Amino acid sequence: MLEILIVIMLCKNLGKRLREKGHTPLGYQVLLVVLWVGGEFTAAMLGGAISEVMNPGREPNMLLLYGFALVGAATGAGITFLIANSLSPTEQAEKQYREEPYFQEGHAPGNDQFRRRDEGYRS
Numbered sequence: 001m002l003e004i005l006i007v008i009m010l011c012k013n014l015g016k017r018l019r020e021k022g023h024t025p026l027g028y029q030v031l032l033v034v035l036w037v038g039g040e041f042t043a044a045m046l047g048g049a050i051s052e053v054m055n056p057g058r059e060p061n062m063l064l065l066y067g068f069a070l071v072g073a074a075t076g077a078g079i080t081f082l083i084a085n086s087l088s089p090t091e092q093a094e095k096q097y098r099e100e101p102y103f104q105e106g107h108a109p110g111n112d113q114f115r116r117r118d119e120g121y122r123s
Contacts, residue, residue: 003073007036010077014084022090028080035076043072 014032015025047068051060 007033010036014081018084018087020089021087022092023087028084031083032077032080035080036073037076039072039074039076039079040069041072043075044069046072 011029011032014029018025018028044065047065048060050068051064055061
């Protein structure tokens with residue numbers, strides 16, 4: 001139950017970050033859930049194999065299995081956030097950022113940051 005709440009919280013956080021960049025979050029939220037469950041399952045199987053090697057013929061160490069499963073789930077979530085954070089903002093999101101009063105008044109460091117970056121990609 002606690003893991004479901006964590007996944008819901010992570011999906012909301014991911015959606016907020018992606019909307020700020022101007023992207024549609026649904027596909028990435030599905031990817032988060034798939035990588036969470038897949039990472040959890042795969043890591044639990046790996047933990048089971050390691051437990052079998054350490055104690056052949058005995059019951060697997062459930063604490064080891066659960067520990068591996070949590071690490072696998074966190075790795076899956078981390079991969080999704082890494083992918084989402086590597087996305088560049090859409091032009092609409094950059095335009096909206098430029099229109100904010102803080103940016104227009106010259107308070108933000110590197111006011112010409114977007115212009116320089118755009119020029120570098122277009123040449």
